[in-house]
Amino acid sequence: MATNILEVKDLQKVYPNGTHALRGVSFDVTEGEFLVVIGLSGSGKSTLLRCINRLHDPSSGSVKFNKDEITTIKGQPLRNVRSKIGMIFQHFNLIPRKTVMTNVLTGTLSKTGVFKSIFGIYSEEDKKKAQELIELVGLSGKERHRADNLSGGQQQRVAIARALMQNPKMLLADEPVASLDPATSHSVMQYLKKVNEELGVTILCNLHFLSLVRQYATRVIALKGGELIYEGSPKEIDENWFKTIYGEEAVEVTID
């Protein structure tokens, strides 16, 4: 029996404008899983991910990472936890005007001193690792290219390399393929699968397309209106569950 890497208990999030985004969400993530979160836009998926690495502060409830309570930690301890959790985003969020190499190296910021990083001094070891990761995501030869000149799929792969640069135990992926075309989506998902299987990184991923979910997820949870309404294997999501999660009007679209 694998151990739980993440334990989320009764998580609530109310935004200052009164939006109640999460209403008591509880679930565990075991080490090595590829757990996918599904749900309509506005169901609280992004908020959930951002409460885990504390980009947003939860209103109540608890988040345990590696058995340590991280719901209210601050400062250096919080930065340590964040450094063990990589994150990739729908809009890639790379640093504009900087090279692929520089972008990947920002994954080491938490262990590089403030002054060293400002003057761009990274250890040889880190540079070698960055080089290897750029090769891993299939972008060798692009190290000196400006990241914002690459295609969407390539940018997302740079983002994956940046996240891996942190040596993460877990990777949060917030709609990683929502702004990519179908072919590129599969390529990015393949890389995530590779990271999950070969490097043993636990993945927690928000997705829209059920076809992708069935293909890549080892387990699924579904959110609706900030509540967890489904937890189980991707194969068990039948027509009825689909209508419960996405509403009566919904029709499934596939991505091949």
Added chain:
Amino acid sequence: MSATDQSTLPQHLQKKTSNIQKSSKVVQALAIDIFLWAYTCLVSYKIIYQKLIANVRHADFAWSQPLTAIGVGAVISLVLFMTKLSIGRASKGLYDLDENESILKQPFMFFGYFVIIITFIAGINVAQVSLREFFSEAGLMGAKRIFTALLQPNFQIIEPALFAAIETIYMAFIATTISLPFAFLLGFFAARNLMSNSPITFAIYNLIRFFLNVSRSIEPLVWAIIFSVWVGIGPFAGMLALCLHSVSSLAKLYSEQIENISDGPIEAMTATGAHPIQVIWFGVVPQIVLPYLSFTIYRWDINVRMATIIGLVGGGGIGTMLMQYQGLAKWNEVGLLVIVIALIVWIMDYSSSKIRASIK
């Protein structure tokens, strides 16, 4: 973010607040109407009637006149408030207007046109516009004298003029460079998106914004007068004046640039566990470097022009020189200085726009 119940106020309270809002709008509308009618009465009486019709040479002013005008205005606007002539109601959106009909043809617009026309007549009178003086014989002679002198610039003083011009350019350059680090730092503190997280930082933000707005709303010309008393007449006073104004306007521009950046890279850097300083260096700075450079070059350009004007009140450089020759009525020398100033401004304007276009 889920779309849950946004308004938590009970319905009767909502109705109450909307009633309060409506009545405050009516009060504001009435105030606008009273002001406009009082203005119309006062201007019609003092300028149109006394000056133009009755031709009173020295019209007496008494405080009773504006007070009476307000009284009359209040009566007229109260009477006309519910008609279609109320500009106040129109500007507060209290009319149900047909969207297809042009707003320019609404009845209240005709009152508006009337106000504009009497303001124009009064303006011509107040500004003492006089074609007779413009074309008078003595006037034309004077114009001829100054234009012939200006068109025959005295090139004898080209050397001191160029030195003064260089002084002006350097003064502007130093003022820009010295203000740069201050504006750079203040820019972060004056950016709403970076400062609105906690009440303390938000208070700092408001305080800094306030000081920036105040110091920016005072013209550099006024600062130059203050500093020329403080440190004595000369380029240093002018430079200090430009510095102060540059800091506040650059900080404003910088902070607006910071407010416009995308949050994505900031989020990504925070998620890697980076220190807040690293987050700003990697998440914010790369997004603002080029616009900052562009603003700064533009500011230098502006400072060169302002330095010339500031020279007129003793800020040193070519402006002061111009002032001295103008005081002595040496128009040939003034002519040369005008040419030099025009050249500098043109060169600065041209090169700064070229540089800014190339770093876009």
